[in-house]
Amino acid sequence: MAGVSSDPGFLVSTLEKGVNWARTRSMWPATFGLACCAIEMMGTGAAHNDLSRFGMEVFRASPRQADLMIVAGRVSQKMAPVLRQVYDQMAEPKWVISMGACASSGGMFNNYALVQGVDEVVPVDIYVPGCPPGPQSLMHGILTLHEQIMSGESQRSSGRL
Amino acid sequence: MTQDTNGAEGPVTENAELAVGPVPEVESIKTLLEAFEDATFEVRSYASSDVTYHAISVPVGDWVAFAETAKAAGYDLFVDLAGIDHFSEAPRFEVVLNLVSMTESQRIIVSTRVPYDDPTVPTVTGVFVGANFYEREAYDLVGIDFPGHPDLTRILMPDDWEGHPLRKDYDIGAIPVEFKSGSVDL
Amino acid sequence: MTDGPEASDTNQALVPDDVAPDDVVSPDTISPESLSVSEERLKQHEIWVSGTEERMPFAKTTDEGAQEILPRDLDPALSIQRGTAVEDDFVHPIPVVDDERQIINIGPQHPSTHGVLRLQVELEGETVRRVKPIIGYLHTGMEKTAETLTYAQGSTNVTRMDYLSPFHNELAYSLAVEQILGIGVPERADAIRILMTELNRVASHLLSTATMGMDIGAVSMLIYGWREREICLDFFEKTTGLRMNHNYIRPGGVAADLPDGWRDDVVQLIETVNGGVDEYEELLNENPIFLDRTIGVGVLTPQEVKQYGITGPVARASGIDWDLRKSMPYSGIEKYDFEVPTGLHGDVNDRYHIRIAEIRESLKICQQVLETIPGGDYRNPDPKVTPPPRKRIDESMEALIHHFKLFTSGIEVPPGTAYQSVEGPRGEIGCYLVSKGGTKPWRMHWRAPSFAVVQSLPAMVSDSLIADLIAALSSTDPVLGDVDR
Numbered sequence: 105m106a107g108v109s110s111d112p113g114f115l116v117s118t119l120e121k122g123v124n125w126a127r128t129r130s131m132w133p134a135t136f137g138l139a140c141c142a143i144e145m146m147g148t149g150a151a152h153n154d155l156s157r158f159g160m161e162v163f164r165a166s167p168r169q170a171d172l173m174i175v176a177g178r179v180s181q182k183m184a185p186v187l188r189q190v191y192d193q194m195a196e197p198k199w200v201i202s203m204g205a206c207a208s209s210g211g212m213f214n215n216y217a218l219v220q221g222v223d224e225v226v227p228v229d230i231y232v233p234g235c236p237p238g239p240q241s242l243m244h245g246i247l248t249l250h251e252q253i254m255s256g257e258s259q260r261s262s263g264r265l
Numbered sequence: 266m267t268q269d270t271n272g273a274e275g276p277v278t279e280n281a282e283l284a285v286g287p288v289p290e291v292e293s294i295k296t297l298l299e300a301f302e303d304a305t306f307e308v309r310s311y312a313s314s315d316v317t318y319h320a321i322s323v324p325v326g327d328w329v330a331f332a333e334t335a336k337a338a339g340y341d342l343f344v345d346l347a348g349i350d351h352f353s354e355a356p357r358f359e360v361v362l363n364l365v366s367m368t369e370s371q372r373i374i375v376s377t378r379v380p381y382d383d384p385t386v387p388t389v390t391g392v393f394v395g396a397n398f399y400e401r402e403a404y405d406l407v408g409i410d411f412p413g414h415p416d417l418t419r420i421l422m423p424d425d426w427e428g429h430p431l432r433k434d435y436d437i438g439a440i441p442v443e444f445k446s447g448s449v450d451l
Numbered sequence: 452m453t454d455g456p457e458a459s460d461t462n463q464a465l466v467p468d469d470v471a472p473d474d475v476v477s478p479d480t481i482s483p484e485s486l487s488v489s490e491e492r493l494k495q496h497e498i499w500v501s502g503t504e505e506r507m508p509f510a511k512t513t514d515e516g517a518q519e520i521l522p523r524d525l526d527p528a529l530s531i532q533r534g535t536a537v538e539d540d541f542v543h544p545i546p547v548v549d550d551e552r553q554i555i556n557i558g559p560q561h562p563s564t565h566g567v568l569r570l571q572v573e574l575e576g577e578t579v580r581r582v583k584p585i586i587g588y589l590h591t592g593m594e595k596t597a598e599t600l601t602y603a604q605g606s607t608n609v610t611r612m613d614y615l616s617p618f619h620n621e622l623a624y625s626l627a628v629e630q631i632l633g634i635g636v637p638e639r640a641d642a643i644r645i646l647m648t649e650l651n652r653v654a655s656h657l658l659s660t661a662t663m664g665m666d667i668g669a670v671s672m673l674i675y676g677w678r679e680r681e682i683c684l685d686f687f688e689k690t691t692g693l694r695m696n697h698n699y700i701r702p703g704g705v706a707a708d709l710p711d712g713w714r715d716d717v718v719q720l721i722e723t724v725n726g727g728v729d730e731y732e733e734l735l736n737e738n739p740i741f742l743d744r745t746i747g748v749g750v751l752t753p754q755e756v757k758q759y760g761i762t763g764p765v766a767r768a769s770g771i772d773w774d775l776r777k778s779m780p781y782s783g784i785e786k787y788d789f790e791v792p793t794g795l796h797g798d799v800n801d802r803y804h805i806r807i808a809e810i811r812e813s814l815k816i817c818q819q820v821l822e823t824i825p826g827g828d829y830r831n832p833d834p835k836v837t838p839p840p841r842k843r844i845d846e847s848m849e850a851l852i853h854h855f856k857l858f859t860s861g862i863e864v865p866p867g868t869a870y871q872s873v874e875g876p877r878g879e880i881g882c883y884l885v886s887k888g889g890t891k892p893w894r895m896h897w898r899a900p901s902f903a904v905v906q907s908l909p910a911m912v913s914d915s916l917i918a919d920l921i922a923a924l925s926s927t928d929p930v931l932g933d934v935d936r
Contacts, residue, residue, distance in 0.1 A: 135562050139589055139932050140614035140695055142566070143658070147684075147694075150677035165562040180935070182423045183559065183567060183588040190560050212607065216430055216438030217422075217592035236695055311871055312629035313636060316779045320868070342773070343760040343903075347896040349885060361883065363870065363898065367771070370778040374870055374883075395759035398906045406594075421587040421935055431595055431894075438592075 120256070127171070127197060128250040130159040134170030134194065136187070138177025141204040144236040145176045153239035158246065167193040172249075173226070174242075178206035179219045191226045199258065201245055202228045205235045229258055291371055293338050294319050300334055301327050318372035325377045325386055332362065332375070332392045340364040340373055343393035348403030352433035356380040358409050362389065362396075379409065388413040406431040551575050559588045565662065565924065566931030568905065577916050582909045589935040597895035601861025602628050605892065607698045609882070612897055613933040614695065615658060618644075618651040619875040621700035624895075626781060627882040628702035628862070630869035634836060639827040640704035641783040646717075646820040647690070647699065648873070649813040653724060654683040655876035656806045656813075659928040660731060663803060666925040667744050669735060679727035686716050702862060703837040704830025717821050721814045728810055735803070745800035749911045749923025752797065759910070760903040763878025764805045765927050769797035775874035787819045799926040806928075809876075836862055861890035870898075877901055877928055899933040 137145050149155045149163065164170040167190045179187055191200070202222050205211035208231040210220035219225060229252070232245035252258040289295045289306060298304050298321070306321045323331050345363035356378040365372045379386055388411040389396045400411045401420040408429035411417055419426060428435055552575050559567040567588035573581040597608050609624045610617040622644055629636065636644075661676025684694040689710050691697040699706045735741045756766045766773060774791040776784050792808035794801030830837045838857045839850035866888045872881030878900030885894040904927045911927075912920045 136560060138567055139591075140611060143614065143695065146673075147677060147681070150681070151674045152678065152681040163562070167560075178589065178591050180588060180590045181426075182590065186559055186588070210440070213591050213593070213596055214437075214439040214442065215592040215596055216436070217590050217595075220440050238694055309630070309869065311779070311781060312626045312632075312634070312869075313641060313783065314779070314781045316781070318870070341757050342762075343758060344762075344879060345760070345881060345883070345896075345898040347883060349894045349896070351893075361896075363881070363883075367773050367778070372779070372870075393758055393760070394755075395761075395903055395906060398902060419587075421590040423587070430592060437595060437599055 121254075124253050124256065128253045131171045131199070131250070132162050132164050132169065133160060133172045133174050134167045134190065135163045135165055136173050136175050136190065138175070138179065138183070139206070141176035141207070141236040144239060145174060145203065145242065148239035148242050153243060155243070155246075158250070160246070167191075168195060170194055171197065172199050172201065172246075174201045174203050175207045175222045175226070175228075176203040176236075178204075178211060178213060179222050179225070180217055181219065184219050184225050187222065188225050199229045199249060199253075200226050201230045201232060201242075201249060203232045203234075203242060203245070204237055205233060208233065211235060289319060291319070291369070293340075293366065293369060293371065294321075294373060297321075297331070297335060297338055297373075301331055303327065304331070318374060320374045320376070322376050322378075325379050328360075328375075328377050329387045329389055329392065332364075332389045335364055335373065335375070336392055339366040339368050340371075342367055343395045344372075346389070346396050346399035346403065348407035348409045348431070350407055350432045358384045358407060360386045360403060360409060384408060385410040385412055387411070390414055405429070408432060552580060565929055566934075568924075568929065568931055568934070570908070570920075570924075572917070572920065574917070579912055579915055579917060579920050582912055582920065584905050584908050586905060586931070586934050589931045591932075591936060593936045594895055594897060597892055599891065601890045602702055602864055602892070603857060603861050605895070606701050607696075609895075609897065610696045610698055611932060612899065612936055613875060613877065613880060613901070613930050615655045615930050616648075616651050616875045616877070616880070617696050618648045618700055619873050619880050621698065622648055622782070623871060623873045623875075623880045623882040624884075625700050625702045626871040626873070627869045627884040628864065630871050631864050631867040631884060631886050632702070632836065632862075634703070634831055634833060636704045636782075636831050637828040638783065638825045640829050640831070642820050642824040643705050643709060643829060644700055644782050645784050645787070646709075646817055646824070647687075647705075649816045649820075650683055650686065650720070652813045652876045653810050653817075654680050654687075656810045657683070657724070657727075659876070659925075660803065660806055660810075663799075663922075663925045663928070664731075664735060666921055667741060669738070669741065672731065672734065675727065675731060675734070679724050682720050682723055686713075686720055689713075689716065701830075701837075703833065704828070706830075708829045714821060717817060721818055725811065725814060728807060732807060742800065744918065744922050745803060745926070746798060747796070748799045748915065748919045749926060750797045751907065751911055755907060755910050756797075759907040761878065761900075761907060762903075763875065763900055764802055764809065765904055766878065767792065768794035768801035768805050770795055775872060775879055779872070781871070781873055784816075786823070787816045789813075789816050789819075799922050802926045863890055864888070864892075872898060875900055877904070877930065877933070880933075897933075897936055899936060901927075901929040901931070901933040905929050905934050 147153065149161055155161050167173070173191060173194060175187065202208045206213060206218065207222050210218050212235070214220065222228060230245045230249045232242055234241050249258070289298060289308070294306070298306060301323060304321055304323045304327070306319050308317050308319055310317045342365040344365050347361045349359040349361065351357055351359060358379050358381070359376050360379070361374060361376045363372065363374050377386060386409055388400060390400065391413070397414070397416070398420060400414050401417060403409050404411060404417050405419045405421050406429055418424070422430065552573050554571060554573045556569065556571055558569040569585040569588065571583045571585065572579050593608055593612055597605055600608055605624055605628070606621045609620045612620050657676045657680045661673045664672025664676070687697060688694050690713065691699040691706070751761070751765065751769050753769050753771050756769045756771055762773060770793060772791065772793045777791055789812045792805045792812070794805055834853040838854045843850040844854055864886045866886055868885050870881060870883045872879045879898060880900055881898030883896040883898065884892055887893045908924065911923050
């Protein structure tokens with residue numbers, strides 16, 4: 105649902121914008137690197153393509169402290185329940201980026217072993233294509249997510265704040 | 266210059282009778298094969314290289330004994346163990362063991378065949394501890410039984426999975442993809 | 452053992468004659484209550500498990516493979532521990548479980564497990580008594596997928612197995628295909644292949660040293676290692692079009708020639724990476740914390756290495772001087788002059804030093820390739836194997852037809868079986884290819900180097916601390932894409 109549903113007034117809508125601004129400026133990813141895309145995700149966090157300029161270099165190991173889950177890599181049948189469990193452990197507001205072709209749609213592995221797209225398991229906000237997507241593609245995806253949050257396009261929790 | 270993959274010097278015998286067949290040039294392999302009459306072998310050479318290796322076929326009854334003898338003869342680096350499903354050939358399943366002798370820089374690939382109605386190959390975990398995971402994988406994916414294995418359970422697929430994915434009668438499990446006709450055919 | 456099946460009860464037949472029938476535990480009734488702690492009971496279980504002349508049914512005898520560890524007294528099967536397991540008895544009885552012990556789970560989602568590896572550890576305080584690696588969380592069915600892809604497409608599949616050394620995977624696959632086809636590649640193609648694989652070794656070791664430093668606590672090592680790795684990845688992108696998973700080394704040669712200006716790039720790369728490695732050594736070599744955490748940790752004896760089939764830096768750290776580049780050379784690597792570093796102690800520190808030394812040796816090889824690379828074709832001109840150059844398709848009908856055949860149906864490979872392996876950064880990467888004619892493989896089995904190493908984890912870390920477990924695990928540098936395929 106794009107935009108604010110009803111107009112709650114000047115004070116609250118500015119507050120909401122402020123809250124959205126704060127959410128995007130220190131969105132901490134949970135480490136969910138699975139395969140080759142994880143290496144590119146680590147590369148995005150490293151010095152050349154620096155994620156910490158967006159406040160995101162802290163990859164929290166514990167999902168309870170993370171806002172963003174970047175599913176980087178191929179999700180096998182055995183891993184799918186684990187993925188769901190980690191997602192459930194994250195506190196609202198939370199977002200999911202599906203990084204790479206395998207996470208978005210099963211990639212080149214259209215077979216018995218992989219879940220054909222993590223959106224069968226968790227709701228996804230942004231799909232980043234590539235095999236693996238370079239750090240620049242991933243950053244574009246992350247920044248698009250930031251824009252979506254800032255503009256209110258992607259709403260979380262009870263909808264108002 | 267083409268390299269013949271079937272590099273044996275003479276006719277490779279189908280079964281037994283090594284008396285009139287070719288003899289391997291490598292001393293240790295020659296001794297090994299002399300101890301096992303029913304073993305047949307083939308020499309293959311690497312691409313882009315002068316390296317050769319011997320592919321030896323033994324009946325399943327000699328499997329563990331061959332592994333032990335090979336290990337005692339210096340082929341003590343365990344490299345690989347795999348299961349293969351030759352669907353329409355009988356016997357249907359093949360198990361392949363890859364050993365290396367580091368002192369002689371020689372590799373042997375030993376294989377044995379077992380039929381569909383009795384896919385059992387005795388375990389070599391008593392000879393090489395490292396065969397443990399490999400045999401579990403062969404059981405999990407191809408469905409070959411290894412009596413004597415301490416823990417023959419699924420290793421790569423979830424525990425409650427049914428079927429053995431790498432068998433030829435197991436579907437690849439592809440989902441239909443729009444506008445991509447002819448993408449996967451078995 | 453028994454004489455033969457009894458008339459009524461087949462289970463009865465699997466038990467030796469000198470055991471009273473009431474004491475028999477049939478496979479259907481094995482439960483924690485029916486097994487007591489005594490050694491005789493374990494021995495009975497052992498005899499039953501060891502197989503008889505009867506065909507053993509497919510029933511599972513333990514839950515060991517399942518997602519749990521059994522308490523020790525029910526657990527005759529978890530025998531891969533240090534000491535007796537390797538040389539003497541394979542299964543040895545294990546004493547009673549202790550109340551002080553606790554089973555916890557590390558992974559599969561965990562920052563230090565180098566991928567989705569799950570470790571169940573039984574802890575007594577901070578000491579690891581048993582560890583059980585559970586894998587399969589990244590199983591992608593690549594070996595089955597390979598049966599549905601043509602030989603030209605096969606490179607795209609195998610390159611994603613050991614995703615830190617994609618060139619080595621492609622090389623093993625291409626060499627296996629070429630072995631069945633019986634063709635060779637031009638010398639320039641060989642030299643390019645060696646250049647790319649050795650640079651890949653550098654990039655992979657940089658990453659593994661970086662992550663090892665991070666796991667041990669030197670987090671800045673992660674950033675330094677990646678800094679130099681980015682230079683290698685830039686070169687890969689310039690040559691192959693991709694930073695990772697290149698699909699560059701194909702049966703018949705390589706996909707494209709080296710780009711203009713590659714010599715300057717490689718010279719620059721060698722200089723910068725050598726300087727970077729000097730920095731890492733300055734950071735870590737004499738650091739007392741690093742030394743404390745790595746010396747004497749995660750030791751593997753040479754016997755264990757050979758039994759488990761471990762190759763690569765981990766094996767060389769234990770003193771086993773085995774490198775496929777020297778013993779079973781491929782693609783003309785015997786022309787280059789380089790050394791293979793070997794360790795003495797088999798611990799984490801040795802593995803670190805070996806990787807650092809291997810980076811330098813690989814850069815030496817790259818320098819020699821730079822100086823001695825011949826001109827010529829970068830792929831085998833046989834039109835049945837390599838597609839013709841793009842220009843010729845406009846000129847020649849035959850070229851167009853060959854191009855069409857190769858990209859729709861693929862390379863025709865005669866029936867045959869081949870195994871060829873290369874020395875990857877983690878050990879022997881091998882491709883066992885079975886072809887029954889046609890354009891797609893019948894079976895492709897991949898010899899994964901990290902599979903053996905993950906299996907040996909219990910032997911490495913039993914009776915050490917959790918911190919040692921993490922250090923040892925990261926020093927073996929497992930890549931789960933390889934382990935699970």
